Amino acid sequence: MNVGGLLASVGVNSVVCLGVFSLYSVLRKQPHFVSVYFGHKLARARSKRHDPFWLARLVPSASWVVKAYNATEDELYVAGGVDAVVFLRAVVFSIKLFTVASVICLVFVLPLNYFGKEMEHKEIREELLTVFTIGNVQRGSEWLGFHCFVLHIITICACFFLYSEFKHIMKMRLNHINSPLHSASQFTVVVRAIPWIDQESYSDTLTRFFTDTYSTSYLSHQMVYEKSAIQKLMSDAERMYKILKSVHMERRYVKRLLRCGFCGGNNNASQEMKELSDESKSITQEETFLDDSDECGAALVFFRTRYAALVASEALQTQNPMAWVTDAAPEPRDMFWANLCVSYQSLWIRKIIVVFASFFFVTFFLVPVVFTQSLVHLDTLTQFLPFLEKAVGRVVLEQLVTGYLPSVILTLFLYMVPPVMYVFSTLEGVISRSERKRSACIKVVYFVIWNVFFANILTEAAIVHYQISILKLGDYKNIPALLAKAATFFMTYCLTSGWASLACELIQVVPLLSNVVSRYILKNNSESSTSNPFSFPYHTEVPRVLLFGLLGITCCTLAPLILPFVLVYFVLAFLVYRNQILNVYVMKYDSGGQYWPIVHNTAIFSLVLMQVIALGVFGIKDAPGPSTFTFPLIVLTLLFNQFCRQRFLPVFFRTPAKSVIEMDRVDEQSGQMEDIHQSLLTAYSQYKSKSGRWGSRKFGEMSRSNSAHDTAEMGDISHA
Template sequence: MSDSRQDQVDADSSVSTFVSALWFNAALGVGFFGAFLILRKTRPQTFAPRTYATSIEKRPPPLSDGRISWIWHMFKLSDDQLIRTMGLDRFMILKFLRMGIVVFVSFSILAIPILFPLNIIGQLDSPGLNLLTMGNVRDSARTWAHLVLSVILTAGLIYYTFRETRRYLVLRRAYLMSEEYRTSVMARTLYVPSIPQDINTVENLKLIFSKFPGGVRHVWLNRDLKDLPDQVDERQENVQKLETAITKVILASYKHNNKTRSDSDALQQQQQQDNAENGTNNNDTSSYIIPKKIRPSHRVKPSFMPFGLPCIGRKVDSINYYNDEIARLNEEIQAKQRNVKNLVQRNSAFIEFHYQSAAQMAAQTLVHHTELQMAPRYVQIAPSDIIWDNMNIKSFERLIRRMISISITTAIIIFWAIPVVFVQSISSLDSLSKILPFLSGVKNLGPTVVGIIQGILPAVALAVLISLVPIIFTYLSKFEGIPQKSFVDLSVLHKYFFFQYVDVVLVSTIAGGILQTLPELINNPTSIINILAENLPKASTFFITFVMLQSTNSPGQAILQLVPYILSFIMPLFSTTPRDIYMQKTTLPGIKIGTLIPSQTVIFILGIEYSTIAPLILPFVSLFFCTNYFVYLYQFLYVYEMEYETGGRAFPRAIRHIYIGMFTWQLTLIGLFAVRGNQALGQLVIMIVTLVVTAFALGLYDKSFKPLFKYLPMDSFEDRETDINLTAGDKEERIEYLKDESKAPAKAKNNGDDDKTEVPFSSTKPIDDDDRRGLTYPDSTSSQYSAAHGGKGSGIATTSAMDNAGLRQRNNNNSGGVAGSNDDDDDADAEALHQRVLAKLENEVTKSNTDDDVHNPVVASAISKLYATEAYMHPAVYRTQPPVWLPQDELGITDGELKDLKARNVYGLDIDATAFRDAKKKGKGKVEIDEQKLVVEHRGIPGSLPVPGTHLSYVQNYIRTVVDNINFFGAIGPAGGDFLSGAFGG
């Protein structure tokens, strides 16, 4: 009687747990997705920023305005469109989600109609949801069905993983051999660490690596820059603080002097009064004198204090202080940039080859006779992907750091299991109360309350616990000395997966079984195998509720973006400067594959683990992959941006996780068959054979595919590189040149290692692929940059946009010494070449003495080469001062400040941004930027230099920006010329 009553209580508890979780998660899903459908069109900056804030060629197609019809249009997009829009990394995540949909939807249709009747009818009549599990089967003959379905699922997974991997490799090769990628500097550049001191020179490195086809093009030696990067960052901060201070003054002045500049009499009277107060005699109404009471000030922290405190420190005028600080930093940075050649070399370098195949071969060849020297080498590192702080770590030190990192990771995984066990135990209050009797009263609160406690709280608590770990793993991965940001993310992917695999899958499963059987184990320790085999299927209820939560909560939060939605109303209130407004409108939310993919592979593993043991989990795993595919298809197209592109390197790691899950599942089934003794001997033997076959399949997988994940096979190149400098784009231009100019093209040449090809639009040497470093890292920066947009600046010559013809069509007979000369190309030392190009560039701009230098083919060629030589230099070596970007105003404050900036040798401008009186705010000031030009047309912040190695249009803007810098600092005088030379590393 007592046992029957307890079984009924257990059944009610199990069912109420499931029902409570089902209703809770259904409500979450309806709420999240319903709210998204309603709000989607109201805030494009939250729900569709990639339609305007990313580069034009990467923008997704617009969706219809209907509430539901847009979904159909989104699903109709082809794979080619998806790859073009989102890149291969994000596309392969979608491919993995598709794989999950196909596997679990098809297996649900196959397995549930077979296993549910076999598990339920005429068997043990276990309480609650345990009735649906394999643990309810008394007749061992029925387990043949579980075995056959398990073998079918194993065969299907092996076939599917091999097929999808082959398709991935086809896509990866197409990506790496695409015109846009293979003509990029990233495709041909090799990172070499741990270089012995006696070899670490440009000459020696060129001698070693010139043995590969085509030879060496450029060598970048990494140097210890000491505090130079910190000073460059400090200057950037001061520029932004100065922009904030001046912009706030402009807005406050509108409020203080709430009149238009046309009220000249009142304005002059006000200025005369302010002149008297400030001790000045300036009657020029074009420059508004800032009243003292609205002129900003702040306290400077004492030098002996690590941080500032309120009311402590010298009080200074903010505008004057930041002006002086920028001028001081300009001088100090200039001096260090000018002498960067004398800084201590680090033990690493970047080698650029003429051929992509040479870089691939060099990465796989044994280069040095001493162990761990000049190894391991990395190919395909984008300039924006480099972790500069890890450039001086030797290979042996990396091994030690990796061992420390693995040890700490292991400790975290082990000790994090303690709270996970407690959380999982809440899902079984009955068994927990046997150990902790004081909790028995909780069971009397009623089935609904108990169901909420067991069905909702554990899953939520577990999700919170595991969300805290990636931050620690990211730090550990950087500590290992990994040289690439993308590889740090891949390292986090492995760590985070094993954390979830151990603490979520294994610990939770074992903890559930042990807690339910602990009293019996104490009385009869030898029965542990039988007891665990019987009770492990009962732990499935917790995982079913956990998968439910992940199916609705995680994707629902991702697509609704409630916090970003709220912040989209709040942040504009704090965005005052043109730069703040621009960044607020163009900054895209990112996605980290290191945390995203493990969350998906763990659900995949749970689906496999319980597919035949507790088949009720299958529909919810199917739901997980369906909702995640819908959400991330939309988010990857319209919302999320990635900082880098790895060519889908995370996909094979996800496949490997599937095999780990298969091993766990098969070992569990072997244990379940083993405890049944001779009655399930046949099933046991076949399951062991299945495990061996799976292990063989994984070995074959690694043997067949692993090298192809890292390198390109030589047969991929064939004749592609015989004329690498004459790409399809050049050939089209050559045809157009013949049509438009009626001139015969020069005969193309291929001179062995030099690989120089003459084209009709080259004056000395073709710009070749240096100005097409576009797509070295597609969209790796948040914007394009443009200096001269037709507004006023601090003495900067403004020019019209440069077109390709002005860059390409040059006089072949021009003999002026520029960067494109053969002498320059023979110099592999990128630093020396950079200095020589800059000197010739300054001479050419000074000699031309025109405001139209961006149309000068000699200047364009030189700056293109300058851009190329900066690709693998530390940004602090060549970065100039970012312009102080101010809004034009009616009061003339900006005009006066720009004059002051110029007098201090500080670069400033006031284009594409305006401050005006806002009638809606009773005449208070408001700042706006030219969104059409800067955001929609994707021209970016005026006057800022782009990151080298990004996109062709960036090179065009770079030419415009460098010319304007030369004009500005040249107009200042000798001091300005010295600054420019230092700023560009001359």
């Protein structure tokens, strides 16, 4: 690809992004789209929906940029929780790192690459992008020592930024643990693999076991029931709600019905009341429907103190590790009830199935990767497909096909990856929604690193050498040029998948189309039909941010021309994601910043990969000095990573005992412990009817009301 093809891709993406950003600034002012761009809470603000028309609604503006930029971290925490702040801190880390890398590499490294060989350069538009890469530096050049020096500077800056961010986020994590808003989960332990004993229910077995083992700290428990029984109660509760609603409407218009004797209004009213009475009896009898046979081998166990729950969740309960398995309970709104009834003994089989399914999915995805790389090498493809010679002969069409179309196709195929990985994570049997999304995030990170980075490089090599097996004797000298050619594809991919994806994220294509179809085609103007609040898609956006960080870090000395595009992407991401977190997404649950270890590990992997690639390039280009100084840098980076894992990482996966003991002491001295114990009885609810009413349920030996949970959940949503 030449500079002209890159400029064509830059021009197309810039025009698209500018147009979409302008369109967004207009659409967000329209009353009918409040539910799309301001979430569920602002969608209910009817005062904005009936404002008279004013011309400023049709004029693009940058007011949303100013509001997003000026938002404080506290405002972001209230809107999206710790996870949202951690995600934005990852973007800020990338901006800091690539600002330093761009200044150094564009000012010093890029000219060294361009004039690395004594050659006559073409006009700038006709220059190949490979002349700006390290592949253009001749073997044995002394200039490679400066590449090694820049490598050290970037690594030192990255480690410094990572350390400061890790330390800051660890403090946020500790504050999250000490927050009284999450006290219900701190007193609760999830118990699975409860042994089945003849002539005894799971509930009785659990009561006897925990009464004997934790006699002073055990409070109560709540059994988990089969989905079929729960679904029946939900259906009955839904019918009850509809009948109550119909009776309310009948009472409202009873006078109008009585005026028409032919309609038989009085008979209808008596019939409705009779049906209501019958259904009430049915629901009352349904409370005894959940008998012992409907119980699963899982339950929620409540303890009197946080420390007792912490000890129970961390301890091995019996000599058999596959029985009485305990884990810390997620928050009530974070609980994923469907997987609690999954047999614990079958989880390892599920994980093996997911591994094989992921492998086949990765293998299948190599097809679009090979196809996109073949479009980059359009001149080579014409040797196999002669009818493409006309396209190659047209300069504009060739630049569009090689510079824009491949990355667009790959981006479209990548949109199917997060939903598939989300399903795989569900099949693994995780018990919390946040853990399911985090597990999907890890899978997508692995997937995009392999299929976008490594698979593209290998495919590039296969096409250039016309065969899969490329590492033949004598071919190793062409590896720097091979990496440089692959880096040129990553430039256009950053433009298309990066800039364009932010534009799509900002304008909310799917909710916007759904709103338009519902209002103007289906003629449905009800509030419920246009309001659809949803949580932030971390399993989609975190891997995308980390992928561009990987591309920028690994290519900073290899192909410095990619750095401006990566930096612009992260600056736009900083503004777009802050706006979306403040206005669009609803915080339904919070993992407490557990996405940061994923960010840290990926950043360390990117640094080590950059150093290994540089070490190989220095060796191939006969530069013993840079090779000698690069190897210790790899060791020091790994030691830094080990230090961070020992210093900060345990806080993200284990709860400090000192923190929970202090919270227990404060609650006991203030007399709030009894109130907390009472609130535990209504904190968790296994099911909810479609109409939003909570169904009746059975908690071991006690029946409980759900009003406290309803109030707490609505309070959590209102923060967004």
